[in-house]
Amino acid sequence: MSVVIEQPRSPRSRKGANWEKYGWMYMRASGALLVILIFGHLFTNLFLGEGIKAIDFAFVGGKWSDPFWKVWDLAMLWLALIHGTNGMRTIVNDYASKEAVRKTLVWALWGICAVLVTLGTLVVFTFDPCPAGAAAELLPSFCPAS
Amino acid sequence: MPTMPAGTLYRGKVGMWSWVLHRITGVAIFFFLLVHVLDTALVRLSPEAYNAVIGTYKTPIIGLAELGLVAAILFHALNGVRVILIDFWRKGVKYQNVMFWIVVAVALLIFIGFAPRHLAHVFG
Known part of the structure; x- marks a missing residue:
């Protein structure tokens, strides 16, 4: 299918909401927030203390026992996945030359985004830092000894 | 062979290469985010299960890949701020070129602050 490009000075022929504009605004708004969220995430997880060496189940359990980090990580999950998916959509729109391929890829992108946002949100909300039957040495120190 | 047009504002210059880098780093960060x-x-x-998988993040090869990831994030984040400034700041377009080099310098500075510490964690 050939793409019709409108004359630059032709009047606007658009019906419904201008989603491209909202997408453009979203990339900038979420991007600004993500700079703070991700720099903070990298600083606490990779720079402070023992960095990557200290990250294990007990570390995550300790962090997510604090509502502050739950909100932080949830915000990061939603903002980053939608930001990344919309960026990939832009790239697909630029390079996919067949309309059917483009549509399929864009649908796949939003499908993956929806699945991961749902999965991540469920994990944060249903997470148990002290699961029953787990070895005590793998759990955060505040868990009651079983 | 077509020759490159001379004297364009964008092509082959900072504007184009920052755009290319923004795309490449963005795609790389996206795929890491999925994982x-x-x-x-x-x-x-x-x-x-979590400890077994996160354990691979502490191996030398993935540890080095993390340096690349952090470098990509630093460039993408700071160049994103540059894009926002070009769009919304009155003098953004005028200073887009110097802002690119500020982005590179600040990213490099943070990277130099981060890399030795991270390498010590991974290899120490």
Whole structure:
């Protein structure tokens, strides 16, 4: 299918909401927030203390026992996945030359985004830092000894 | 062979290359994000499953790849701020060129602050 490009000075022929504009605004708004969220995430997880060496189940359990980090990580999950998916959509729109391929890829992108946002949100909300039957040495120190 | 047009504002210059880098780093970060949400979701399965997978993040090869990831994030984040300034700041377009070099300098500075510490964690 050939793409019709409108004359630059032709009047606007658009019906419904201008989603491209909202997408453009979203990339900038979420991007600004993500700079703070991700720099903070990298600083606490990779720079402070023992960095990557200290990250294990007990570390995550300790962090997510604090509502502050739950909100932080949830915000990061939603903002980053939608930001990344919309960026990939832009790239697909630029390079996919067949309309059917483009549509399929864009649908796949939003499908993956929806699945991961749902999965991540469920994990944060249903997470148990002290699961029953787990070895005590793998759990955060505040868990009651079983 | 077509020759490159001379004297264009964009092509072959900072504007074009920052755009190219922004795309490449963006795609790389996107694919890491997909993996990262999945590996973190393992905390819901069992401590053993999560620790086993996150253990691979501490190996030398993945440890080095993390340096690349951090470098990509630093450039993408700071160049994103540059894009916002070009769009919304009155003098943004005028200073887009110098802002690119500020982005590179600040990214490099933070990277130099981070890399030795991270390498000490991975190899220490």
